[in-house]
Amino acid sequence: MKKRALLVLSNGLVFEGESFGAEGETEGEVVFNTSMAGYQEILTDPSYKGQIVAMTYTQIGNYGINHEDIESKDAPKVEGFIVKEYLDYPSNWRSDGALGHYLIKHGIVGIQGIDTRALTSCLRDCGSMMGIISTDARHTPAALFERIRDHSGIGGIDLVKEVTTDKSYKWHEKVWGYEGSSSNVRPLHHETIKVVVYDFGVKLNILRNLAAEGFDLTVVPAETSSAEVLEMSPDGILLSNGPGDPEAVSYGIRNVKALIGKKPIFGICLGHQILGLALGGRTYKLKFGHHGGNHPVKDLATGKVEITSQNHNYCVDVESLKGQAVLTHKNLYDGTAEGIRHAELPIFSVQYHPEAAPGPNDSNYLFRRFKDMITGGKYESQ
Incomplete structure (x- = not known):
């Protein structure tokens, strides 16, 4: 059974979806990426430290993960990952495993099944903002909003x-x-x-x-x-x-x-x-x-x-x-x-x-x- 996950933005907007990847909570600056492929390179790009990445392309995970296409020497750098539809059965001769398992291994919280077009429109209109992803059923959207609404953001922080x-x-x-x-x-x-x-x-x-x-x-x-x-x-x-x-x-x-x-x-x-x-x-x-x-x-x-x-x-x-x-x-x-x-x-x-x-x-x-x-x-x- 798939577990519920919430994405709450600092402007109060709430998205309900399903958890994939690691369970728990993560905070970061939410940005959208318009690439149609390359999610593994994005996940492991150190430039994304401090950020939660939303992919605008609808289907993510279809070609899996492999050990050759990482862009950093150790673990993924993103704080969290947002997709419209996660595909758990990759078809690719280079694949070493599924994206979801890779996120679990490295403790990256992910959410799927939300309206990523609406999220992207919000970020384009309002600008990048802080957000929180939670898979913890004990935390309501209101409680998560209280935690994130006054966050000062990642500006001025040496990442x-x-x-x-x-x-x-x-x-x-x-x-x-x-x-x-x-x-x-x-x-x-x-x-x-x-x-x-x-x-x-x-x-x-x-x-x-x-x-x-x-x-x-x-x-x-x-x-x-x-x-x-x-x-x-x-x-x-x-x-x-x-x-x-x-x-x-x-x-x-x-x-x-x-x-x-x-x-x-x-x-x-x-x-x-x-x-x-x-x-x-x-x-x-x-x-x-x-x-x-x-x-x-x-x-x-x-x-x-x-x-x-x-x-x-x-x-x-x-x-x-x-x-x-x-x-x-x-x-x-x-x-x-x-x-x-x-x-x-x-x-x-x-x-x-x-x-x-x-x-x-x-x-x-x-x-x-x-x-x-x-x-x-x-x-x-x-």
Whole structure:
């Protein structure tokens, strides 16, 4: 017999559904993701720490879970999971098991059977808000609302400390099939190019793509000082994605500021926001964020449009950079900034995820651009 579950939002809206995954209660900022696939990657993306994710696609779980497609080194990072219809019998030759069992194993509370279209409409109209999922029959909707309505939210909280590595490590694994005969495989350069990766919540596929470009990678904890990084004599520095409010990661801003002008830098997602703050700019919170695998982004230099994967609630205000950096990419949904480059120094960043490949591989060129920026090569778009 399926167990009842409740989702209660901080504006008082209540959804009743069924429990799948772990039993119990969980709180978090509720956001919606418009991807049609990739739920395993979403669950394990460290950028979702502090958030409860609702999938807008109706059927989730149909291809199961496998050990190869996780995006973090240990457990899932989401606080909770919301779906319209959970399918308990996966059909996929790569599947190691069912999604529900995976959530139970890692203590992630899930709810299914609610009107996710109504929930998404609410979040679009009212903005992302705090919510609570409960499978405890003793707790009424009114009692749950009392607990969540005055929650201050996750703004200003340093969530990076909860997802970063606790010690430095080397990374060697490349993108699967890289050694094959695919026409888009580029030969590795023979020189060793050392890159230090700041782990603000790095996705593993970022590391795989960097390794595929031939980089010698060292991943370091988020609080590693700029002096320690420079002692490693890297040829370049990668600022990774991660969760939450960039202004709360004060040590990251401070260290990146000290590295500007010392080494080539490439920032992704939270790393992009931290770079913007380190350059003296500001960030602001979007109404309901960008979460999904279908966001069109225009490269202003080439005029080309990329279909991108995104997961962020904050945005860099390019005007606040006062000419230090210029806008390179723009979101075609709402016109917000999706990429910048420094006006003089070898530094650039993007707000979206070039490693995610949500069907197209439109954004893979950014890893090659980083390599060419370090080596002095001239990047060609095609």
